[in-house]
Amino acid sequence: MRATAETIDIQEILNRKARRKDLLRNIIPFSGLVFIFVFFTVVTQGKMLSSSNLTNLISQCFSVTIVAAGASFVYAHGGMDFSIGPSCGVAQLVAALIITRSDLPIWLAIAACILVTVVTSTMVGATSAYLRVPVFVVSLCMRAICSGILTVGIAESDIAIDYARFSGFNSEVLKAVVLLVVIGVSYYLFEYTSLGKYEKAMGGNVVTAFQAGVVVKRTQIAAYTLMGLCVGIAGFFQLTRTAGVTGGSGSGLEFDIMVAIVLGGFPMMGGSAARLRSVIIGALTITILSNGLVLWGLDYLLVNGVKGLLFLIIVAITYDRTNQNQMNFTSA
Amino acid sequence: MKKLMRSICLVLATVMLLTCLVGCGDEAAPSATESPSGFATPTPKPASDDPGAEGGEEASGSKIKIPDNLPRYRIGVMYYTFTDKLGSQMKNALDYLAGSFNVEFVYIEATWSSEAGIAALETTLQTGLDGVIAVTSGVPFVEACKKAGDVPCVSIQIEPIDEQVAKEMAAYDNYLGAVCENDFQVGANAIDALYASGVRNLGIVGLTPGLARSHDERIRGVKAALEKYSDMKLVAEDYTMAEYSKSISSFAAAYPEMDGMFCSQGVEAIYQTMNTEGLIGDVKLATVDISESTGDYFDNGTLVSIAGGQYGTTMIGFAVLYNYLYDGTRIIPDTSVTLRRPFVEVKSSNEYEQYLKYVDSSIPVYTVDEIAAMIHGFNPEVTFETFTKSADEYSLADIVSRHSGLF
The missing domain is CATH 3.40.50.2300 (Response regulator)
Structure with a gap:
């Protein structure tokens, strides 16, 4: 009887600790974002909060946040994709060609843009799953293929589209709505459907997930397809924002996503601790960081150094050390 | 103790940042x-x-x-x-x-x-x-x-x-x-200079098309000028990012007949690669952007034209x-x-x-x-x-x- 009471006490303590840890895990990712926002609001003497800058922030965070929402499914199962940027460039190329060289309606250009990235991303996932090639190798190959296509596509000349015709797509209101819809749908899929749960389960332990009945390959490919969908949406808006396709279209997007993943405290290997809000917070943090450093008027020679220091502080605040503590404990 | 160390690290990083900022903000x-x-x-x-x-x-x-x-x-x-x-x-x-x-x-x-x-x-x-x-x-x-x-x-x-x-x-x-x-013209002028110096088998090294319109124009100028000279042959061309050195090494290995090159950007690595590949004296060069070694390569007869300013x-x-x-x-x-x-x-x-x-x-x-x-x-x-x-x-x-x- 006494033993049972002790057991209950211990269980109560463990539950309390778990609740506290869960609470911290929920709060901590926001602290980096709050820190950076307050920091830049102070050093820019409030310029950060001006209405025109806030509308700029919507445009500036749009691509990376949309793609980050899709990429969270891939990173949740421990995957990655280095081909996001070039495939986004190819999608913009195809859409621009449809717009400039045919009389087809705009919605077809949008559909083609999305289709290109869905196909390339799905191919990365499927090739890795069925040919059992590490995904980073496959995505590097896809990156090279897409870069090649983009180079051939603009070999004669960069392609420009009529900015005025697509100015509606540059409305911050539209972007805010699309952003909210994509985040909302992604949040629902990630947190409340079997797809999101399976992705996280695979990130935790793929063998256990398989033994528990998860169709691993199909789930992996679905994550890449979803990400491709988001890259395509972001790609079309990027095209209308820059009003043209160049060799640099889409470049650097994959690295922005990786930085967003780290800054938001999203576990790089995926697993049950993966939260969609982490990548969204990370994406917002990287945007505010870039915006704030420029607003601040920092000398360009110091930007990279200061950015690195701020990264370090944010990661120190937000990084989830749960597994690290377990490893330290085990090794001790 | 661990928490203390962690806090110290965080404080140090913050101090480093603030120290940086004292002298580098708006001023x-x-x-x-x-x-x-x-x-x-x-x-x-x-x-x-x-x-x-x-x-x-x-x-x-x-x-x-x-x-x-x-x-x-x-x-x-x-x-x-x-x-x-x-x-x-x-x-x-x-x-x-x-x-x-x-x-x-x-x-x-x-x-x-x-x-x-x-x-x-x-x-x-x-x-x-x-x-x-x-x-x-x-x-x-x-x-x-x-x-x-x-x-x-x-x-x-x-x-x-x-x-x-x-x-x-x-x-x-x-x-x-x-x-x-006028990037088009500078490309065309470079070919004129190479031709006048006796070059008949040309190699072109450039930046990936689409990355910089100015480089693309230079290459267009080069190609247009080439059409003027029926006895000048384009033997090799490569536009892989900015990997000029690799392109030149490949040209040296595969096209021994090449006696002149146009590079869309005169980075220092070009000269070093020409040296290591033994092209000095055999291959003439025309390029854009002046760098530290430019003078040496005029002296040894490699450079025939370079543009800057x-x-x-x-x-x-x-x-x-x-x-x-x-x-x-x-x-x-x-x-x-x-x-x-x-x-x-x-x-x-x-x-x-x-x-x-x-x-x-x-x-x-x-x-x-x-x-x-x-x-x-x-x-x-x-x-x-x-x-x-x-x-x-x-x-x-x-x-x-x-x-x-x-x-």
Whole structure:
């Protein structure tokens, strides 16, 4: 009887600790974002909060946040994709060609843009799953293929589209709505459907997930397809924002996503601790960081150094050390 | 203990950051007198809000007076990076002018990504700019300036993609036009020089198409000039990112008959690779952008032509913008037409020495007085023809004749 009471006490303590840890895990990712926002609001003497800058922030965070929402499914199962940027460039190329060289309606250009990235991303996932090639190798190959296509596509000349015709797509209101819809749908899929749960389960332990009945390959490919969908949406808006396709279209997007993943405290290997809000917070943090450093008027020679220091502080605040503590404990 | 260590690390990082910031916040932008420029900085004029104030000193060697009390302008300058040779020359040339014209330049580093460039520009405009000079071209660039309160802007070095885009840009009131080097011509001239030096089997090394329109134009110029010479053969070409060294090594291995090369950018690695591949003496080179080893390779007979001095375009871009800021003068009447300028072409060791003395030296290719003479508010005789004449004359010989008394 006494033993049972002790057991209950211990269980109560463990539950309390778990609740506290869960609470911290929920709060901590926001602290980096709050820190950076307050920091830049102070050093820019409030310029950060001006209405025109806030509308700029919507445009500036749009691509990376949309793609980050899709990429969270891939990173949740421990995957990655280095081909996001070039495939986004190819999608913009195809859409621009449809717009400039045919009389087809705009919605077809949008559909083609999305289709290109869905196909390339799905191919990365499927090739890795069925040919059992590490995904980073496959995505590097896809990156090279897409870069090649983009180079051939603009070999004669960069392609420009009529900015005025697509100015509606540059409305911050539209972007805010699309952003909210994509985040909302992604949040629902990630947190409340079997797809999101399976992705996280695979990130935790793929063998256990398989033994528990998860169709691993199909789930992996679905994550890449979803990400491709988001890259395509972001790609079309990027095209209308820059009003043209160049060799640099889409470049650097994959690295922005990786930085967003780290800054938001999203576990790089995926697993049950993966939260969609982490990548969204990370994406917002990287945007505010870039915006704030420029607003601040920092000398360009110091930007990279200061950015690195701020990264370090944010990661120190937000990084989830749960597994690290377990490893330290085990090794001790 | 662990928590304590962690806290100490965090505090240290914060202290490092704050220490950095004490000296580098808003005051980081160098003032004219403190300019770290490679060019000698003239004495600055005091600031004032009275644009029409008279009584300044007479510019030496001319009748142009720069008023003492110039209004203060804050001008954004966007380029890929200000740490490479051309970027630092551009920055130095502008810093040289800053004090005399009472201008604060805000340098914006754009990346190869168009979207990142626009984002950087949008954000810098939020800090309050009176004008923008940017190595970019396109409607979104002009639109961003318009959205920020009709901020006047000038494109330099990159032309609008096509006539349609040029017309769309010209429809904006705040767009003052584009001032660019003639990259097509410099490519064509390089081929002429290679042909004259006896080259008959040519290799071309360039940047990936689409990354920089200026490089693409140079290659187009090269290809167009090649058509003139039926006995000159294109034996190899490669456009893999900026991996010039790898391309040259491959050419050396696969095309022993190659006796000349055009590289769209004269980076130092090209010379080193030609050395290691044993091409010195066998392969002639023509390229763009002057670097540290340029003189040595004229001496050993490898280089037959090299082009530089593009930073002069930035100074002219500044003059176009300043004209508008000072008294509303629009220099380029039809902004859908680009004001094209030649490169400074160097074709011998002797010319290279002159280049070092007159172009890459303590006084830039245009002095304060020469720029002042292009400002309508200081010199009412200034017209678009003043600028086209200056562009037509721009060459090494022109700079030497204008500046020979200064050294």
